[in-house]
Amino acid sequence: MALDLTLYTNPMSRGQTARWMLEEVGEPYDTILLGYDDGGMKSADYRAINPMGKVPAIVHGGRIVTECAAICAYLADAFPAAGLAPPLEARDAYYRWLFFAAGPVEAAVTNKAMGFVVPEGREKMAGYGSFDDAIATLEMAVSGDAWICGEQFTAADVYVGAQVDWGLAFQSIPSRPAFEAYAARLRERPAYKRQKEIDNALIENMQKDG
Template sequence: MSEEITFYHNPRSRAQMAHWMLEEAAAPYKTIILDFEKGEHKTPEFLAINPMGKLPTIVHRGTVVTETGAIIAYLADAFPEAGLAPAMGDAARGTYFRWLFFGAGCLEPAILDKMLKRPDAEPKAAIGYGSYEDVLSTLKDALTPGPYLLGSLFSAADVYIGSQINWAGMFGAPGLKGDPVFDAYVARVTDRPAYKRAMAGM
């Protein structure tokens, strides 16, 4: 089966994160742009691949992978020579997965709730991330030692978390842009050649 990845993309979507990861992994891929205005993400042909009609979506070795965090984690393991995830058996892999799942389960929901001005939940409510302030404080503590979430090792978790912080800061989520820890982290990760290639190829 072909090693080439089919990457379904629209630059006005979370697919930008997967694009950056594809470049970091040096993965062979072809890009298929889906036009949202034309509803190309809702055609029967695409819905047969991803019934949610969402991007990013990749197909690799005949397998469909959806959900941004899953795609990023999958690519790190599929292309281990890029060194974007701790090896199996390395204790750091636990920390790596912690931050990947934190990005999906805590950071993104907290950011979206805040930016969409949803009312705060009651303190005892069964909300997965607790509070927006707790999420940012936890993340800031993790990033303060630097330079990356796993210390000196840049990983796929930084692609995911770094993308989210950068995006949220650009769109005015409170507590991010202007904070020295977050600003320095975003500057480091967006200075990477793979990030620049992905953004140039949008």
């Protein structure tokens, strides 16, 4: 029987972040795996869901949500019993850092990884200023022993945490004590562990089949 919530993903993609969020939510969901080819993400059927032809995407009750940060924020609101979003009057840090990671951090890290350098004197046009500024600000956001929104773990920690976790694993962000400590706390979460177990098994099967 088809469920009301479906994840479109590939285990070797940012779909891992969406799955982690779904595991934190704790609601049952279907998974549709898509390859990086014309018959998968680039197919006409999938482009009807995401014209960009990329994963992840979720469909919930006929509603389509793409982009990892949006998926995290949507699921937190769609399933409030999971407690993954602060009350509306306390969402300043939640929105601030969720979208800082989706905007300046994502752009800064991607540009650096691809060898793009902002010309001197043109930092204001880049949005994130410089890679060093973006990383120093991210470090400030995750410093300390609490979560992004204090004692409450939220969807912002899933998205920001995924950026930090992947960045450390692939060395696209520098190893610093605040990042390492934050990632270590994230990796102890049961939902994080379930996501890694699921996606690592899928990757292993794909590699065997390949």
